[in-house]
Amino acid sequence: MRKVIGIIALVLAGSLCAMAQTTSNMDRIEVCKQNYHALFGGEALTGQGTDPEMMDILQKFIFGEVFQTGDLTLKQREMITCITLATMQTLPQLKAHAGAALNVGVTPEELREVMYLTAPFIGFPKMLNAVGAVNEVFKERGISLPLEKQGTVTEETRHAAGKAVQDKLYPGGIASVMEGLPGDMGKDVERFLTDYFFGETYSRGALDLPTRELLGYCVLATLEAESQLHSHYHGNIHVGNSPETLTAAVIQCLPYIGFPAAIKTLRIIKEEYAKPVLAENNLVRLSKITVDPAQLDAYNAFLKEEIEASMRLEPGVLTLYATAEQDAPHRVSILEIYADCAAYESHLQTPHFRKYKQGTLSMVKELELVDVNPLIPGLKIK
Secondary structure: OOHHHHHHHHHHOOOOOOOOOOOOHHHHHHHHHHHHHHHHOOOOOOOOOOOHHHHHHHHHHHHHHHHHOOOOOHHHHHHHHHHHHHHHOOHHHHHHHHHHHHHOOOOHHHHHHHHHOOHHHHOHHHHHHHHHHHHHHHHHOOOOOOOOOOOOOOOOOHHHHHHHHHHHHOOOOOOOOOOOOHHHOHHHHHHHHHHHHHHHHOOOOOOOHHHHHHHHHHHHHHHOOHHHHHHHHHHHHHOOOOHHHHHHHHHHHHHHHOHHHHHHHHHHHHHHHHOOOOOOOOEEEEEEEEEOHHHHHHHHHHHHHHHHHHHHHOOOEEEEEEEEOOOOOOEEEEEEEEOOHHHHHHHHOOHHHHHHHHHOOOOEEEEEEEEOOOOOOOOOOO
Protein backbone atom coordinates (compact mmCIF):
# COMPACT_ATOMS: atom_id res chain seq x y z
CA MET A 1 0.00 0.00 0.00
CA ARG A 2 1.40 3.36 -0.91
CA LYS A 3 2.65 5.67 1.80
CA VAL A 4 -0.09 8.22 1.08
CA ILE A 5 -2.79 5.81 2.29
CA GLY A 6 -0.91 5.47 5.57
CA ILE A 7 -1.53 9.12 6.29
CA ILE A 8 -5.20 8.38 6.88
CA ALA A 9 -4.47 6.26 9.92
CA LEU A 10 -2.05 8.86 11.25
CA VAL A 11 -4.56 11.67 10.83
CA LEU A 12 -7.43 9.75 12.33
CA ALA A 13 -5.30 8.67 15.27
CA GLY A 14 -4.51 12.29 16.01
CA SER A 15 -0.90 12.27 14.84
CA LEU A 16 -1.47 15.30 12.70
CA CYS A 17 2.16 16.36 12.77
CA ALA A 18 3.15 13.36 10.63
CA MET A 19 3.11 13.86 6.87
CA ALA A 20 3.18 11.31 4.06
CA GLN A 21 6.73 12.24 3.17
CA THR A 22 8.91 13.30 6.07
CA THR A 23 11.61 15.78 5.20
CA SER A 24 14.08 17.82 7.16
CA ASN A 25 13.40 21.52 7.71
CA MET A 26 16.00 22.30 5.08
CA ASP A 27 14.33 20.00 2.54
CA ARG A 28 10.94 21.52 3.31
CA ILE A 29 12.25 25.02 2.82
CA GLU A 30 14.01 24.24 -0.45
CA VAL A 31 10.99 22.40 -1.84
CA CYS A 32 8.78 25.31 -0.79
CA LYS A 33 10.97 27.80 -2.63
CA GLN A 34 11.11 25.67 -5.78
CA ASN A 35 7.36 25.06 -5.92
CA TYR A 36 6.50 28.68 -5.13
CA HIS A 37 8.78 29.96 -7.87
CA ALA A 38 7.33 27.50 -10.41
CA LEU A 39 3.80 28.54 -9.51
CA PHE A 40 4.06 32.28 -9.01
CA GLY A 41 7.39 33.26 -10.51
CA GLY A 42 8.46 35.03 -7.31
CA GLU A 43 10.33 34.18 -4.15
CA ALA A 44 8.87 32.51 -1.07
CA LEU A 45 9.77 33.15 2.57
CA THR A 46 10.86 36.74 1.98
CA GLY A 47 9.96 37.98 5.47
CA GLN A 48 8.19 40.95 3.88
CA GLY A 49 4.64 42.27 4.19
CA THR A 50 2.32 42.88 7.11
CA ASP A 51 2.18 39.25 8.31
CA PRO A 52 5.53 37.66 7.48
CA GLU A 53 5.36 35.11 10.30
CA MET A 54 2.05 33.64 9.13
CA MET A 55 3.14 33.68 5.48
CA ASP A 56 6.23 31.73 6.54
CA ILE A 57 4.05 29.07 8.22
CA LEU A 58 1.60 28.97 5.32
CA GLN A 59 4.15 28.69 2.54
CA LYS A 60 6.29 26.04 4.22
CA PHE A 61 3.26 23.89 5.02
CA ILE A 62 1.46 24.16 1.68
CA PHE A 63 4.30 24.30 -0.82
CA GLY A 64 6.93 22.47 1.22
CA GLU A 65 4.90 19.63 2.77
CA VAL A 66 1.42 19.19 1.26
CA PHE A 67 2.82 19.54 -2.27
CA GLN A 68 5.04 16.52 -1.58
CA THR A 69 2.20 14.25 -0.44
CA GLY A 70 1.05 11.72 -3.01
CA ASP A 71 1.73 11.34 -6.72
CA LEU A 72 0.02 14.43 -8.11
CA THR A 73 1.53 16.73 -10.72
CA LEU A 74 1.76 20.49 -10.18
CA LYS A 75 -0.89 20.84 -12.86
CA GLN A 76 -3.28 18.53 -10.99
CA ARG A 77 -2.56 20.28 -7.70
CA GLU A 78 -3.39 23.69 -9.12
CA MET A 79 -6.61 22.52 -10.73
CA ILE A 80 -7.61 21.01 -7.37
CA THR A 81 -6.68 24.23 -5.58
CA CYS A 82 -8.59 26.39 -8.07
CA ILE A 83 -11.79 24.36 -7.89
CA THR A 84 -11.58 24.32 -4.08
CA LEU A 85 -11.16 28.11 -3.92
CA ALA A 86 -13.97 28.58 -6.45
CA THR A 87 -16.26 26.42 -4.32
CA MET A 88 -15.35 28.46 -1.24
CA GLN A 89 -15.79 31.71 -3.23
CA THR A 90 -12.43 33.03 -2.01
CA LEU A 91 -11.98 34.98 -5.22
CA PRO A 92 -8.75 36.93 -4.50
CA GLN A 93 -6.93 33.66 -3.79
CA LEU A 94 -8.61 32.08 -6.81
CA LYS A 95 -7.17 34.78 -9.06
CA ALA A 96 -3.67 34.18 -7.71
CA HIS A 97 -3.92 30.42 -8.22
CA ALA A 98 -5.53 30.80 -11.65
CA GLY A 99 -2.34 32.57 -12.71
CA ALA A 100 -0.27 29.83 -11.05
CA ALA A 101 -2.28 27.16 -12.88
CA LEU A 102 -1.50 28.79 -16.21
CA ASN A 103 2.18 28.99 -15.21
CA VAL A 104 2.42 25.21 -14.67
CA GLY A 105 0.70 24.15 -17.89
CA VAL A 106 -3.05 24.29 -17.30
CA THR A 107 -4.52 25.60 -20.54
CA PRO A 108 -7.11 28.40 -20.54
CA GLU A 109 -9.69 25.92 -21.84
CA GLU A 110 -8.92 23.47 -19.03
CA LEU A 111 -9.08 26.19 -16.38
CA ARG A 112 -12.41 27.46 -17.68
CA GLU A 113 -13.78 23.89 -17.59
CA VAL A 114 -12.66 23.59 -13.97
CA MET A 115 -14.79 26.64 -13.21
CA TYR A 116 -17.77 25.43 -15.25
CA LEU A 117 -17.63 22.11 -13.40
CA THR A 118 -18.57 23.82 -10.14
CA ALA A 119 -22.05 24.83 -11.36
CA PRO A 120 -23.87 21.52 -10.69
CA PHE A 121 -22.40 21.47 -7.17
CA ILE A 122 -22.69 25.09 -5.99
CA GLY A 123 -25.12 26.67 -8.47
CA PHE A 124 -24.79 29.09 -11.37
CA PRO A 125 -24.36 32.39 -9.46
CA LYS A 126 -21.27 31.20 -7.55
CA MET A 127 -19.90 29.57 -10.68
CA LEU A 128 -20.26 32.88 -12.54
CA ASN A 129 -18.39 34.67 -9.72
CA ALA A 130 -15.51 32.22 -10.18
CA VAL A 131 -15.59 32.52 -13.97
CA GLY A 132 -15.48 36.31 -13.64
CA ALA A 133 -12.38 36.14 -11.44
CA VAL A 134 -10.61 33.78 -13.83
CA ASN A 135 -11.60 35.88 -16.85
CA GLU A 136 -9.86 38.83 -15.23
CA VAL A 137 -6.67 36.77 -15.16
CA PHE A 138 -7.16 35.82 -18.80
CA LYS A 139 -7.51 39.47 -19.79
CA GLU A 140 -4.39 40.42 -17.80
CA ARG A 141 -2.51 37.69 -19.70
CA GLY A 142 -3.80 38.90 -23.06
CA ILE A 143 -5.88 35.74 -23.60
CA SER A 144 -8.70 36.49 -26.03
CA LEU A 145 -12.26 35.81 -24.91
CA PRO A 146 -14.52 33.98 -25.45
CA LEU A 147 -12.52 30.77 -25.55
CA GLU A 148 -13.23 27.97 -28.00
CA LYS A 149 -16.45 26.06 -27.31
CA GLN A 150 -16.12 22.65 -25.65
CA GLY A 151 -19.68 21.34 -25.74
CA THR A 152 -20.08 17.92 -27.37
CA VAL A 153 -23.83 17.25 -27.19
CA THR A 154 -26.97 18.51 -28.88
CA GLU A 155 -30.56 18.71 -27.70
CA GLU A 156 -31.08 15.31 -29.27
CA THR A 157 -27.97 13.61 -27.82
CA ARG A 158 -27.61 15.10 -24.33
CA HIS A 159 -29.71 12.43 -22.61
CA ALA A 160 -27.95 9.48 -24.24
CA ALA A 161 -24.54 11.02 -23.55
CA GLY A 162 -25.46 11.67 -19.94
CA LYS A 163 -26.78 8.18 -19.43
CA ALA A 164 -23.59 6.69 -20.85
CA VAL A 165 -21.47 8.69 -18.41
CA GLN A 166 -23.85 7.94 -15.55
CA ASP A 167 -23.76 4.21 -16.24
CA LYS A 168 -19.96 4.24 -16.34
CA LEU A 169 -19.69 6.02 -13.00
CA TYR A 170 -22.56 4.18 -11.29
CA PRO A 171 -23.11 0.81 -13.00
CA GLY A 172 -25.85 -0.12 -10.52
CA GLY A 173 -27.85 2.98 -11.44
CA ILE A 174 -29.13 5.90 -9.36
CA ALA A 175 -32.56 6.21 -10.95
CA SER A 176 -34.48 5.78 -7.70
CA VAL A 177 -32.78 8.43 -5.56
CA MET A 178 -35.66 10.89 -5.95
CA GLU A 179 -38.44 8.32 -5.83
CA GLY A 180 -41.45 9.33 -3.75
CA LEU A 181 -41.21 13.11 -4.12
CA PRO A 182 -44.63 14.85 -4.03
CA GLY A 183 -46.16 15.30 -7.45
CA ASP A 184 -43.80 12.64 -8.82
CA MET A 185 -41.36 15.49 -9.56
CA GLY A 186 -38.46 13.26 -8.58
CA LYS A 187 -38.43 12.05 -12.16
CA ASP A 188 -37.71 15.60 -13.30
CA VAL A 189 -34.77 15.90 -10.90
CA GLU A 190 -33.41 12.53 -12.06
CA ARG A 191 -33.68 13.72 -15.66
CA PHE A 192 -31.87 16.97 -14.79
CA LEU A 193 -29.10 14.91 -13.22
CA THR A 194 -28.72 12.75 -16.32
CA ASP A 195 -29.19 15.38 -19.02
CA TYR A 196 -27.56 18.46 -17.47
CA PHE A 197 -25.05 17.20 -14.89
CA PHE A 198 -23.71 14.18 -16.78
CA GLY A 199 -24.91 14.98 -20.30
CA GLU A 200 -24.02 18.65 -20.74
CA THR A 201 -21.32 19.13 -18.10
CA TYR A 202 -19.37 15.88 -17.75
CA SER A 203 -19.30 15.28 -21.52
CA ARG A 204 -17.57 18.57 -22.34
CA GLY A 205 -14.09 18.71 -23.86
CA ALA A 206 -10.72 19.90 -22.48
CA LEU A 207 -10.95 17.72 -19.32
CA ASP A 208 -11.26 13.93 -19.40
CA LEU A 209 -13.78 12.04 -17.28
CA PRO A 210 -11.31 10.84 -14.58
CA THR A 211 -10.15 14.45 -14.06
CA ARG A 212 -13.72 15.74 -13.83
CA GLU A 213 -14.70 13.10 -11.30
CA LEU A 214 -11.56 13.72 -9.22
CA LEU A 215 -12.18 17.47 -9.18
CA GLY A 216 -15.84 16.87 -8.36
CA TYR A 217 -14.73 14.85 -5.34
CA CYS A 218 -12.70 17.83 -4.14
CA VAL A 219 -15.79 20.04 -4.42
CA LEU A 220 -17.78 17.52 -2.36
CA ALA A 221 -14.98 17.40 0.23
CA THR A 222 -15.11 21.20 0.48
CA LEU A 223 -18.91 21.10 0.90
CA GLU A 224 -18.68 18.17 3.36
CA ALA A 225 -21.38 16.43 1.32
CA GLU A 226 -21.19 13.10 3.15
CA SER A 227 -23.71 11.07 1.15
CA GLN A 228 -22.26 12.11 -2.20
CA LEU A 229 -18.70 11.53 -0.97
CA HIS A 230 -19.57 7.86 -0.47
CA SER A 231 -21.12 7.43 -3.92
CA HIS A 232 -18.54 9.53 -5.77
CA TYR A 233 -15.74 7.49 -4.20
CA HIS A 234 -16.99 4.57 -6.27
CA GLY A 235 -17.53 6.81 -9.29
CA ASN A 236 -13.84 7.72 -9.11
CA ILE A 237 -12.80 4.09 -8.83
CA HIS A 238 -15.00 3.14 -11.81
CA VAL A 239 -13.25 5.68 -14.06
CA GLY A 240 -9.77 4.59 -12.97
CA ASN A 241 -8.80 7.00 -10.18
CA SER A 242 -7.02 5.03 -7.47
CA PRO A 243 -7.73 5.32 -3.73
CA GLU A 244 -4.22 6.77 -3.40
CA THR A 245 -4.99 9.50 -5.91
CA LEU A 246 -8.24 10.36 -4.15
CA THR A 247 -6.45 10.54 -0.81
CA ALA A 248 -3.71 12.79 -2.17
CA ALA A 249 -6.33 15.07 -3.75
CA VAL A 250 -8.17 15.52 -0.46
CA ILE A 251 -4.89 16.24 1.33
CA GLN A 252 -4.19 18.85 -1.36
CA CYS A 253 -7.49 20.49 -0.34
CA LEU A 254 -6.62 20.37 3.37
CA PRO A 255 -4.82 23.73 3.75
CA TYR A 256 -7.79 25.48 2.15
CA ILE A 257 -10.77 23.63 3.68
CA GLY A 258 -9.18 22.88 7.08
CA PHE A 259 -8.57 19.67 9.01
CA PRO A 260 -12.17 18.92 10.11
CA ALA A 261 -13.57 18.82 6.57
CA ALA A 262 -10.52 16.98 5.22
CA ILE A 263 -10.55 14.38 8.00
CA LYS A 264 -14.28 13.79 7.44
CA THR A 265 -13.58 12.97 3.79
CA LEU A 266 -10.52 10.86 4.62
CA ARG A 267 -12.67 8.81 7.02
CA ILE A 268 -15.09 8.14 4.18
CA ILE A 269 -12.27 7.08 1.86
CA LYS A 270 -10.95 4.80 4.58
CA GLU A 271 -14.39 3.24 5.13
CA GLU A 272 -15.04 2.63 1.42
CA TYR A 273 -11.51 1.37 0.80
CA ALA A 274 -11.84 -1.17 3.63
CA LYS A 275 -15.09 -2.66 2.33
CA PRO A 276 -14.72 -6.11 0.78
CA VAL A 277 -15.07 -6.30 -2.97
CA LEU A 278 -18.59 -7.43 -3.83
CA ALA A 279 -18.23 -10.82 -5.46
CA GLU A 280 -21.75 -11.81 -6.47
CA ASN A 281 -21.18 -10.84 -10.10
CA ASN A 282 -17.44 -11.46 -10.29
CA LEU A 283 -16.19 -13.60 -13.14
CA VAL A 284 -13.37 -15.81 -11.81
CA ARG A 285 -11.36 -18.23 -13.92
CA LEU A 286 -8.05 -20.00 -14.23
CA SER A 287 -6.18 -19.80 -17.52
CA LYS A 288 -3.84 -22.74 -17.96
CA ILE A 289 -1.34 -22.10 -20.73
CA THR A 290 1.41 -24.23 -22.22
CA VAL A 291 4.04 -22.11 -23.95
CA ASP A 292 6.64 -23.14 -26.52
CA PRO A 293 9.77 -23.39 -24.31
CA ALA A 294 11.92 -21.89 -27.07
CA GLN A 295 9.79 -18.73 -27.02
CA LEU A 296 9.21 -18.49 -23.25
CA ASP A 297 11.14 -15.25 -22.68
CA ALA A 298 9.27 -13.47 -25.48
CA TYR A 299 5.95 -14.79 -24.18
CA ASN A 300 6.66 -13.63 -20.63
CA ALA A 301 7.49 -10.14 -21.93
CA PHE A 302 4.14 -9.93 -23.75
CA LEU A 303 2.30 -11.25 -20.68
CA LYS A 304 3.97 -8.80 -18.30
CA GLU A 305 3.12 -5.83 -20.52
CA GLU A 306 -0.50 -6.95 -20.91
CA ILE A 307 -1.12 -7.60 -17.21
CA GLU A 308 0.45 -4.31 -16.10
CA ALA A 309 -1.63 -2.35 -18.63
CA SER A 310 -4.85 -4.18 -17.68
CA MET A 311 -4.40 -3.60 -13.95
CA ARG A 312 -3.49 0.05 -14.49
CA LEU A 313 -6.13 1.01 -17.04
CA GLU A 314 -9.17 -1.21 -16.41
CA PRO A 315 -11.15 -0.76 -13.19
CA GLY A 316 -13.14 -3.90 -14.04
CA VAL A 317 -10.02 -6.08 -13.99
CA LEU A 318 -9.69 -6.90 -10.29
CA THR A 319 -6.88 -9.47 -10.43
CA LEU A 320 -4.53 -10.99 -13.00
CA TYR A 321 -2.04 -13.14 -11.08
CA ALA A 322 0.32 -15.19 -13.24
CA THR A 323 2.45 -18.11 -12.04
CA ALA A 324 4.74 -20.70 -13.64
CA GLU A 325 5.50 -24.22 -12.46
CA GLN A 326 8.91 -24.47 -10.82
CA ASP A 327 9.96 -27.59 -12.74
CA ALA A 328 8.17 -26.61 -15.94
CA PRO A 329 8.26 -22.79 -16.34
CA HIS A 330 6.61 -23.05 -19.76
CA ARG A 331 3.39 -24.13 -17.99
CA VAL A 332 1.71 -20.92 -16.91
CA SER A 333 -1.42 -20.45 -14.81
CA ILE A 334 -3.22 -17.12 -14.44
CA LEU A 335 -5.87 -16.36 -11.81
CA GLU A 336 -8.24 -13.90 -13.47
CA ILE A 337 -10.93 -11.98 -11.56
CA TYR A 338 -13.20 -9.50 -13.32
CA ALA A 339 -15.90 -7.32 -11.77
CA ASP A 340 -18.49 -8.96 -14.03
CA CYS A 341 -18.98 -10.44 -17.47
CA ALA A 342 -19.21 -6.98 -19.04
CA ALA A 343 -15.79 -6.09 -17.62
CA TYR A 344 -14.37 -9.30 -19.10
CA GLU A 345 -15.90 -8.63 -22.52
CA SER A 346 -14.55 -5.08 -22.41
CA HIS A 347 -11.11 -6.41 -21.47
CA LEU A 348 -11.03 -8.61 -24.58
CA GLN A 349 -11.49 -5.53 -26.80
CA THR A 350 -8.68 -3.43 -25.31
CA PRO A 351 -5.61 -2.64 -27.46
CA HIS A 352 -3.21 -4.13 -24.89
CA PHE A 353 -5.06 -7.46 -24.76
CA ARG A 354 -5.30 -7.63 -28.54
CA LYS A 355 -1.57 -6.95 -28.81
CA TYR A 356 -0.87 -9.78 -26.35
CA LYS A 357 -3.24 -12.16 -28.13
CA GLN A 358 -1.84 -11.52 -31.60
CA GLY A 359 1.76 -11.42 -30.44
CA THR A 360 1.61 -14.78 -28.67
CA LEU A 361 -0.45 -16.81 -31.16
CA SER A 362 2.56 -18.82 -32.32
CA MET A 363 3.91 -19.17 -28.78
CA VAL A 364 0.89 -20.74 -27.05
CA LYS A 365 0.63 -24.48 -27.67
CA GLU A 366 -2.29 -25.22 -25.34
CA LEU A 367 -4.90 -23.05 -23.62
CA GLU A 368 -7.48 -24.24 -21.11
CA LEU A 369 -9.96 -21.79 -19.52
CA VAL A 370 -11.53 -23.09 -16.31
CA ASP A 371 -14.37 -21.09 -14.72
CA VAL A 372 -14.20 -21.44 -10.93
CA ASN A 373 -16.11 -20.31 -7.84
CA PRO A 374 -14.25 -18.59 -4.99
CA LEU A 375 -14.57 -20.48 -1.70
CA ILE A 376 -14.44 -17.19 0.24
CA PRO A 377 -16.34 -14.68 -1.92
CA GLY A 378 -15.23 -11.05 -1.58
CA LEU A 379 -11.90 -11.88 0.03
CA LYS A 380 -9.46 -9.10 -0.93
CA ILE A 381 -6.07 -10.15 -2.27
CA LYS A 382 -3.55 -8.05 -0.36
